[in-house]
Amino acid sequence: MASSLKGPTPQQHDGSALRIGIVHARWNSTIIEPLLKGTKDKLLACGVKEKNIVVESVPGSWELPIAVKSMYSASQVQASSAGGGSAGDLLASSTTDLTALSSSTASAPFDAIIAIGVLIKGETMHFEYISDAVSHGLMRTQLDLGIPVIFGVLTVLSDEQAKARAGLLSGSHNHGEDWGSAAVELGVKRGA
């Protein structure tokens, strides 16, 4: 595939002090999995520690905005409670948080959260409605919460387009790498 004019000019940032959350949908998992791997590999390559990458999943992209907000809230509750408390304490205090059930989430605040989903156009308008709602929902979530939420949602018109953007076709680029880089850059700049 010819090199594209698209894509951000790369920058180098040290992610060693960052804590990054990833929320991914489970729809179209054959595309989600390589995107998730590309994202995590890039985070690790930028110095983010494995223990500081927290991954949660939801059924589909529609659930991404609320899951990002819950992941953020769960970590804030844990970080602000004296002594840290336990996941059980967190469960008692905020059982409405989707991610309160995951002890791996209940810890220090996140510097950025990456939302990963794959929406593929079908024969109905479902694709349009979910794509529009999720993109606006994720933008509103990051502005409301004041935390970078990286838009890792593919909105494609065919399986081939999805495979190409997951790096599954010869010479294609895995967009998860861009999302990992963006999370590190925004996380570092946010804390600067």
Ligand SMILES: O=c1[nH]c(NC[C@H](O)[C@H](O)[C@H](O)CO)c([N+](=O)[O-])c(=O)[nH]1
């Ligand atoms: O992540 C996706 N969710 C999809 N639907 C499920 C949706 O995100 C919700 O999980 C569901 O509506 C329940 O709220 C998709 N389609 O319907 O085509 C899709 O392509 N991708």
